[in-house]
Amino acid sequence: MAVHDPIAAAGVRLVEVDGSATEPVAHARYDAWAGVFDKAQLHDLGRSDAWSPDNLRELGHATTHRTVSLAAVTEDDKVVGAAKITLPLRENLHLSVLELAVLPGWRRRGIGSALLAEAEEITRTHGRTTVLVETDWNVDDPAGDVHGEWAGRRGFAPAQIMFMSVYDVRTAPVLEPFTPTGYAIETHLGVPPDADTTDRAYLARRMSTDAPFGETDWREEDWDEERVHELDAKLTAIGRGRVHAFARDLASGCLVGFTEVQVPAEAPHLAYQQDTLVLREHRGHRLGLALKVAAAALLRRAYPDVETVRTWNAVENEHMLAINEAMGYAPVAYTREWQKRL
Numbered sequence: 001m002a003v004h005d006p007i008a009a010a011g012v013r014l015v016e017v018d019g020s021a022t023e024p025v026a027h028a029r030y031d032a033w034a035g036v037f038d039k040a041q042l043h044d045l046g047r048s049d050a051w052s053p054d055n056l057r058e059l060g061h062a063t064t065h066r067t068v069s070l071a072a073v074t075e076d077d078k079v080v081g082a083a084k085i086t087l088p089l090r091e092n093l094h095l096s097v098l099e100l101a102v103l104p105g106w107r108r109r110g111i112g113s114a115l116l117a118e119a120e121e122i123t124r125t126h127g128r129t130t131v132l133v134e135t136d137w138n139v140d141d142p143a144g145d146v147h148g149e150w151a152g153r154r155g156f157a158p159a160q161i162m163f164m165s166v167y168d169v170r171t172a173p174v175l176e177p178f179t180p181t182g183y184a185i186e187t188h189l190g191v192p193p194d195a196d197t198t199d200r201a202y203l204a205r206r207m208s209t210d211a212p213f214g215e216t217d218w219r220e221e222d223w224d225e226e227r228v229h230e231l232d233a234k235l236t237a238i239g240r241g242r243v244h245a246f247a248r249d250l251a252s253g254c255l256v257g258f259t260e261v262q263v264p265a266e267a268p269h270l271a272y273q274q275d276t277l278v279l280r281e282h283r284g285h286r287l288g289l290a291l292k293v294a295a296a297a298l299l300r301r302a303y304p305d306v307e308t309v310r311t312w313n314a315v316e317n318e319h320m321l322a323i324n325e326a327m328g329y330a331p332v333a334y335t336r337e338w339q340k341r342l
């Protein structure tokens, strides 16, 4: 791989790391590469959402996407910067989704810029035209979006802002589950029943068009049963706890809404509120709140160790935010999507 002059002067080089490597040095380097995201987030935000190295190994490659992982490595083989480039393979073939972090003690030496330049080169090599990257900052941080300012100076345009909200299971009000007339609310732990896979694929497809994506050039995802099964298998392989609630339309028998909460095996006190969707033609019946209340009730029973749940919502997504507020979620941080056309 090409060495970038500014960081070569600092004794740092960029290398590609590979999650499938079994040779001990390469294996340890991948672990250290994953650790950069974790350490950078802990430093910048006081908490981390970074995935464990083994989770990244499992999730890095699928029929839906491939990833290219770049490490900035010092002369004594310490990994001080990391970039992860995700290339969707089934749709959004114009996109490259970038994650980028430099260890706090190694910033302002050109390492981030070198990783970005290499990531953009890889993006071009794969025939992609658009790079997406996220920055995060706490709502009470007077410095604001400093990493976003860095991205802005490198040609990225702000494309969307999201709230990161936290729900404290120990203090939030316990809302009574309810079922809107004409529907059934069904909950499941783990992988949902196979009979619902076709409906789940349709809901996942609609999620990729009906959630607000701001100015990001994110286009419809191509979901089918096979893709749902592949994701289920990967989440099972990494031991993710899963709580689903589905809304079934009693007239048609079809699923018309869903919500999912996941509990990482490595962090049993923490859960993630994932996608929630009610199909357009079924909105206005309080199904969104019914789904979330049902999932929260099952989460409490099945995962009593969970203390907090995190979620991200577009700031313009007023209906979802209103439901979250009713549940007891409070915004603690912003995430901004940045987009650059190469």
Ligand SMILES: CC(C)(COP(=O)(O)OP(=O)(O)OC[C@H]1O[C@@H](n2cnc3c(N)ncnc32)[C@H](O)[C@@H]1OP(=O)(O)O)[C@@H](O)C(=O)NCCC(=O)NCCS
Residues within 6 Å of the ligand: 040, 044, 099, 100, 101, 102, 103, 106, 107, 108, 109, 110, 111, 112, 113, 114, 133, 134, 135, 136, 147, 148, 150, 151, 153
């Ligand atoms: C954003 C981030 C990746 C930048 O990494 P970095 O290695 O500090 O990046 P660079 O050194 O290339 O650029 C940082 C600044 O240092 C300056 N700089 C570069 N080399 C320098 C040197 N030798 N001496 C002093 N300053 C230098 C750059 O000009 C740049 O200035 P700017 O802030 O005015 O644009 C890093 O802060 C980080 O990990 N943030 C948290 C994760 C994140 O937000 N990722 C998304 C990024 S879009």
